[in-house]
Amino acid sequence: MANPATLNATAASFDAVSDRVGSGPRGRKPRRTLSSRNIMLYGTLFFAAVYYLVPLYVMVVTSLKGMPEIRLGNIFSPPMEITFEPWVKAWAEACTGLNCDGLSRGFWNSVRITIPSTIVSIIIASVNGYALANWKFKGSEIFFTILIVGAFIPYQVMIYPIVIVLREMGIYGTLTGLVIVHTIFGMPILTLLFRNYFVSLPEELFKAARIDGAGFWQIYGRIMLPMSLPIFVVAMILQITGIWNDFLFGVVFTRPEYYPMTVQLNNIVNSVQGVKEYNVNMAATLLTGLVPLIVYFVSGRLFVRGIAAGAVKG
DSSP: OOOHHHHHHHHHHHHHHHHHHHTOOOSSOOOOTTOHHHHHHHHHHHHHHHHHHHHHHHHHHHHTSOHHHHTTOOTTSOOSSOOOHHHHHHHHTOOOSSOOSTTHHHHHHHHHHHHHHHHHHHHHHHHHHHHHHHOOOTTHHHHHHHHHHHHTSOHHHHHHHHHHHHHHHTOTBSHHHHHHHHHHHHHHHHHHHHHHHHHHSOHHHHHHHHHTTOOHHHHIIIIIGGGOHHHHHHHHHHHHHHHHTOOHHHHHHBOGGGOOHHHHHHHHHTOOSSOOOHHHHHHHHHHHTHHHHHHHHHHHHHHHHHIIIIITOO
16 A cells, blocks of 8 residues: 555645646747847848849840830830740841851750760769778879869969860860860869768768778769769759850850850840840840759759758868
């Protein structure tokens, strides 16, 4: 039979707990939704969104208007009569110098430049980053330092020497030469990203594979690659965006028939012949920026995962 003193102590403890529970929740009060901090935070985000969305809105509505409506001067009003003629003209009829075939030729040139440059630079940089992270060799730190320094050298400083090298190789003014240039200039920063990502992976996986007898390429292909999808997406987005939006290399290292889309866009917008067709210019600008936007929207979540998983960690 239970001791009466024990029962009394238990009852007293139960009453004390009941009193605390009955007195309501304890702890810090929840923050008000309309606090000054939230108002400032969301207000700043709202104005930042407006700052970037208003120009995009103006571009879209202008590209869907005819020239008589544009001459009325109200750039913010939606089109009274939607027309896709400016888009058709920007793609297939606008003059980009001596040729009047629109952006279509430049689009396919950009595709032929971007795809091999992105694939080759990512493959080489991933192997470099993997080797620098897991296979230390004599002079590896010096090699890594040289790559990092190369990532921050201004492009303009190296243009003339590269022109001479490409000319001596016989590929100046060709798409092959431009692909090589983009591949080389993309490798330093991509090597840094891959190296930092592979360093962040558990070292035990690498050691266990080495104990099991796996070699350099077996570990890379069977262990590192399956775990590296986020950082590959980061590298792909960076390369596609940088190469597709490039103007300087495209105008310096190629001939007019091989101009990428950005160079042809510049020729359309800065044309001084005839009437200034703002709707065609806006449509051409949107067409040029469409590919990077699609890439971001499709793989944006993996991009964030790759950044969070070690892309910017030292």
